[in-house]
Amino acid sequence: MWTDYFRLAFKTFTSEKKRTLLTLIGIFIGIAAVVSLISLGQGLQAGIRGQFDVLGTNKIFVTPGSRGAFNPANTIKLSQKDVDAMRAVSGVKAVSAMIYKIAGVEYSGERKYTFVIGIDDSEESFEKVMEAFGVTINQGRGARGTREAVIPYRFVIGDFYKKPVRVGDRLKIEGKKFRATGAVSQVGNPQDDTNLYITMDSAKELFNVGDDEIDYVMITVKDGEKPATVAEQIKKRLRKTRNVKEGNEDFTVQTTEDFMKTFNTILLIVQIVLIGIAAISLLVGGVNIANTMYTAVMERTKEIGIMKAIGAKNSDIFMIFLIESGMLGVVGGILGLGAGAGLSKLVSYGARKTGWAMVQSLFPWYLTIGAILFSFVVGAIAGTLPARQASKLKPVDALRYE
Amino acid sequence: MIKDYFQLALRNLLRRRLRAWLTVIGIFIGIMAVVALVSLSQGLQNAVLSEFNKIGADRIIVTPGGAKLGPVGGMLSASKFTEDDYDALKKVKGIDTSASVYTKTAYITYGKETKQEQVWGFPIDSEHMEFYRTQSMFDIDKGRLLRPGDKNKVMIGWETANEVFDKKIKVGNKIRINGQEFEVVGIHTKQGGLLGAMGDKVIRIPKETAREIFHEPDEITSIFLRVKNPEDIDQVVESVKHRLRRFRHVKEGEEDFTVQTSKQVIQTFNNILGIVQAVLVGLALISLLVGGIGIMNTMYTAVAERTKEIGIMKSVGAKNSAIRWIFMIESGLLGTVGGIIGMIIGLGIGKMAEMVALQYGIESLKAYMGLPLLIGAILFSFVVGALAGTLPAMRAARLKPVDALRK
Numbered sequence: 001m002w003t004d005y006f007r008l009a010f011k012t013f014t015s016e017k018k019r020t021l022l023t024l025i026g027i028f029i030g031i032a033a034v035v036s037l038i039s040l041g042q043g044l045q046a047g048i049r050g051q052f053d054v055l056g057t058n059k060i061f062v063t064p065g066s067r068g069a070f071n072p073a074n075t076i077k078l079s080q081k082d083v084d085a086m087r088a089v090s091g092v093k094a095v096s097a098m099i100y101k102i103a104g105v106e107y108s109g110e111r112k113y114t115f116v117i118g119i120d121d122s123e124e125s126f127e128k129v130m131e132a133f134g135v136t137i138n139q140g141r142g143a144r145g146t147r148e149a150v151i152p153y154r155f156v157i158g159d160f161y162k163k164p165v166r167v168g169d170r171l172k173i174e175g176k177k178f179r180a181t182g183a184v185s186q187v188g189n190p191q192d193d194t195n196l197y198i199t200m201d202s203a204k205e206l207f208n209v210g211d212d213e214i215d216y217v218m219i220t221v222k223d224g225e226k227p228a229t230v231a232e233q234i235k236k237r238l239r240k241t242r243n244v245k246e247g248n249e250d251f252t253v254q255t256t257e258d259f260m261k262t263f264n265t266i267l268l269i270v271q272i273v274l275i276g277i278a279a280i281s282l283l284v285g286g287v288n289i290a291n292t293m294y295t296a297v298m299e300r301t302k303e304i305g306i307m308k309a310i311g312a313k314n315s316d317i318f319m320i321f322l323i324e325s326g327m328l329g330v331v332g333g334i335l336g337l338g339a340g341a342g343l344s345k346l347v348s349y350g351a352r353k354t355g356w357a358m359v360q361s362l363f364p365w366y367l368t369i370g371a372i373l374f375s376f377v378v379g380a381i382a383g384t385l386p387a388r389q390a391s392k393l394k395p396v397d398a399l400r401y402e
Numbered sequence: 403m404i405k406d407y408f409q410l411a412l413r414n415l416l417r418r419r420l421r422a423w424l425t426v427i428g429i430f431i432g433i434m435a436v437v438a439l440v441s442l443s444q445g446l447q448n449a450v451l452s453e454f455n456k457i458g459a460d461r462i463i464v465t466p467g468g469a470k471l472g473p474v475g476g477m478l479s480a481s482k483f484t485e486d487d488y489d490a491l492k493k494v495k496g497i498d499t500s501a502s503v504y505t506k507t508a509y510i511t512y513g514k515e516t517k518q519e520q521v522w523g524f525p526i527d528s529e530h531m532e533f534y535r536t537q538s539m540f541d542i543d544k545g546r547l548l549r550p551g552d553k554n555k556v557m558i559g560w561e562t563a564n565e566v567f568d569k570k571i572k573v574g575n576k577i578r579i580n581g582q583e584f585e586v587v588g589i590h591t592k593q594g595g596l597l598g599a600m601g602d603k604v605i606r607i608p609k610e611t612a613r614e615i616f617h618e619p620d621e622i623t624s625i626f627l628r629v630k631n632p633e634d635i636d637q638v639v640e641s642v643k644h645r646l647r648r649f650r651h652v653k654e655g656e657e658d659f660t661v662q663t664s665k666q667v668i669q670t671f672n673n674i675l676g677i678v679q680a681v682l683v684g685l686a687l688i689s690l691l692v693g694g695i696g697i698m699n700t701m702y703t704a705v706a707e708r709t710k711e712i713g714i715m716k717s718v719g720a721k722n723s724a725i726r727w728i729f730m731i732e733s734g735l736l737g738t739v740g741g742i743i744g745m746i747i748g749l750g751i752g753k754m755a756e757m758v759a760l761q762y763g764i765e766s767l768k769a770y771m772g773l774p775l776l777i778g779a780i781l782f783s784f785v786v787g788a789l790a791g792t793l794p795a796m797r798a799a800r801l802k803p804v805d806a807l808r809k
Contacts, residue, residue: 022699026692033688065507066518075507076518102467103480104658111656113468116480174480207480248516250509277682280435281689284428288696291424295703 009324012296023292024332027375030282031336032343035371037278039344041271042367043360047188048263051358055134057256058093060231062086062217062238064251076250079212085241086217087123089233091225096120096129098216099203105196106172107161114160114194116173118203119143126150126199130184132220135197140167140182143199149178150197153186154355160194173198174206190355227255285332286382293325293386304390305398314391321387322380329379330372337371407724411732414704422736425700429740429783430747432690437748437779439686442755443679445770447672453766454668456539460498461664462627462639464491464646468658481650481658484620490649491625496638498630499533501525502622504612510605511578512567519562521579521605523612526550537626540601545573545588553611556584560592561602579605582615594765635663690783693740694790701733701794712798713806722799729795730788737787738780745779 013020062082065074078097087095099118104111119129126142130150143150151165158164165171171178178198187193203209219234221227231253238251297304304317344361351359415422467479488502504523509516524534526548535547540559548557556577563571563586571577575586584607593601613619629638639661652658705712712725752769759767 018702019699022695022702026695026699029688029692029695033685074518100478101480102478104468104656111653113479113658115478244516245514250516250518274681274685277435277439277685278688280431280686281692284431284689284692284696287424287428287431288692288699291421291428291696292699294420294424 005319005323006327008320009327012324013327016296019292019295020328023288023328024335026285026288027282027329027332027378028285028336028339030279030285031333031371031375032339033278033281034275035337035340035367036344036347036361037271037275038367039340039361039363040347040359041267041275042364043344043348043362044358045264045267046362047358047360048267049260051134051188052256052260054136055256056132056220058221058223058225058227059132059256060219060221060227060234061254061256061259062219062234062251063254064215066249066252077212078214078217078251080214081212082238082241082251083120083214083217085237086219086234089230089237091222091230091233092219093222094124094132094220096124096132096218096220097200097214098218099200099207099209099213100215101203101207103174103207106175107155107165107169108163110161110163111172112160114196115191116196116198116203116206118198118200118207120200122200126197130197133218135187136185137182138185140180143181143197143202146199146202146205147176147178148181148198148202149173150182150184151180152184152195152197153193154190155180155194155196156183159355171196176206178202186357188356188358193355227257231255282378286329286378289325289328289379289382290386292328293321293383294389296324297321297386297390300390301393301398301401304393305395305401308393308395309399317393318387318391321390322383325383325387326376326380329375329377329382332379333372333375336375337368340371404727407727407731408735410728411735414708414728414732415735418704421700421703425696425736426740426743428693428696429690429737429786430693430744432686432693433741433744433779433783434748434751435686435689436683437745437775438751438755439682440679440775441749441752441769441771442767443675443682444772444775445752445756445768446766447675447679448770449766449768450671450675451668454664454671457537457664458628458632459663459665460629460632460635461537462629462635462642463662463664463667464625464627464642465623465660465662466658467660468656479658483622483625483659485622486620487646487649487659488622488625491642491645492627494638494641494645496629496631496634496641498628499529500625500627501530501534501537502609502625503534504609504616504618504621505623506612506616506618508580508605508616509578510562510566511581512571512575513569515567517566519566519603519605521607521612523607523609523616526552526608533628534626537628538601538604539593540604541591542588543591545586547588548606548608552587552608554582554584555587555607557588557590557606558586559590559602559604562605563589566603579607580615635665639663690786694737694786697733697736697787697790698794700736701729701791702797704732705729705794705798708798709801709806712801713803713808716801716803717807725801726795726799729798730791733791733795734784734788737790738784740787741780741783744783745776748779 062078064076064078083095083097086092097120100115102113103116104113105116119126121129126144127137130137130142137150149171151167154160155165165180167180167183169180171180173196184197198206221230235249235253238253239246239249242250244250307317341363348359348361466481466483468481485502492500501524505520507518508521510519524530527550531547543560548555556579558571571586571589573586573589576583577586578584590602627642629635643657643661646659647654647657650658715725749769749771756767756769
């Protein structure tokens, strides 16, 4: 019985090749667009999560100013006293302070501007702090003293300066000589892959800043402690040292989880907007299927009449047409899935070429199954009305139809 | 003749009413999405442009830092400006008026609350005040402007006065900036809009006072310039760069400062909006493509159904071109009707989004309904219809009368 339904559907496809093909294209385009967007969105999300995983969920970030992690217009700073106070909070394993500035960096006669980050290595080694920061030194070693720097990925591959920078080479930061003692692996976005790392002592000397001009503090929480609880303790302590009341904080404390939540929310909104707009084409594709099915019902009125006359039930007729339209959806969906996969691979390849290694293309099993299932549903829904119309035809009228 | 074509096309469409409607729906959904998106993004762009245009095309902003991040980059930059830099460039030929300002984040206390806000210190002699006022586009709503001789006096933006603190600030009230008491002498008129995000939440004090309370004797954070003749602006930019390069001993192409004209700022903003618009409209266009395929499908079916009819028309003398026209007009009509309906609903959606945004206090989101969009949408949907109909129409035109009749 069921195999008959499918065979009938296939027969129609082969006899109405052009119409079937055009209807398939309609669904295929929509599925391809939606699939590639979801795939890239999932990939980006996974990429960001990967960075946070490297960072670890046991981190707390403290930034000066009340408006969150990155507000460049803010000139409020954290002080050494704040850092010491945070160190004393129970549950805190390590505290690393950072200064960042945009500075002129000169290499083989070429001067460019980039972020220079001063890292406090007084408590733990430079390498350890970098690692906790989620950045791996994959060549040479960390910086020591006041004349050494660790260079970013894009310096090494040679797409920042005309000439690639190698470990051991000399650079000038704001006119002062530095030696590159190490290089870090790719972070995955073009901005962070140009950050130059030096010690906090270098930064203080270079930028002429005192102990109390810290831009960023990263805290590692002891194993077994809840970051959110420790973050609350830090807030309490900082309110005391900075002498501010609750609600008037001039600093922001965020855990890795807080960051991830913010990122995910933003990403989700962007995805919903983009996929929502792309999904409109699926709706149009569905309308096309409905149209094709109505035409099919009309053309085959006589055939329906004959089938009914020799004993086909209404439900048989309904199923024949429903399977036909569902198949149109599924086949379009499978083709679209393939094209969407290709498209998403292409985009992520292009993104990687321009420094956005973070943008991957990802195909979780539920995307594959979901796309096929969804395209079947689109096809079936589009076919419901035409199939109903076909099933309700009176045999006599249908036979009489010209 | 043409009239006949149209009559034929229309009659044929009405013969298969359901199919015609479904095909039209396919186009109408796409056009609706495109029109709504274009209308909103264009409206937003226009609002931004008209606000920026108030600044005037004769302004230049100079900030420290060479990372090309504009004023924001300046605050993070290792290189700083001092009044000496300002003195060095203010005499450049072609500059009409100029002012140097110093800004810093400070703790503002009012009643029991303390907030952190940007405080702008600027020259308050009458000439500079007027220039700075037009530059930053503020007017006094209540109270007065700062005037020479004012010390420990402050002007604040509308939002600072009414929304930042639980209790509203009025002229004559005292606020504390970094612990120092200031009297509020003026409150600015509400700017609203996108620029209001920057202009309504400000605190402005005399530069000399800022130097005292922030213990900063010489640093400046930005320099505002106005050129005498807007046509010469590019030349003045070059002169300013040249002068500053010499003064700061940096080579060309390696400047540790940024010189931007108001036009460039607008351009940057425009480019970003343009990219967003392109992505969204591009995605919406996909559905139009699918709608076009729907038209093509309908037309192929129509050709197949009317093969005999085509044969008869040809045998009584219809030329190939006549057959082509009949089918092209039919598909063009499908597109156009879909386009008109889609355009009307799309504009409705745009208008609705505008009203919803207004409910949330966003005044800049105005649905654009200009003639180019209206005509463009209809024309475009006609083109989509006609293009989709081309292949089926050609197939119909090429049918051999004998074969067609025999079918």
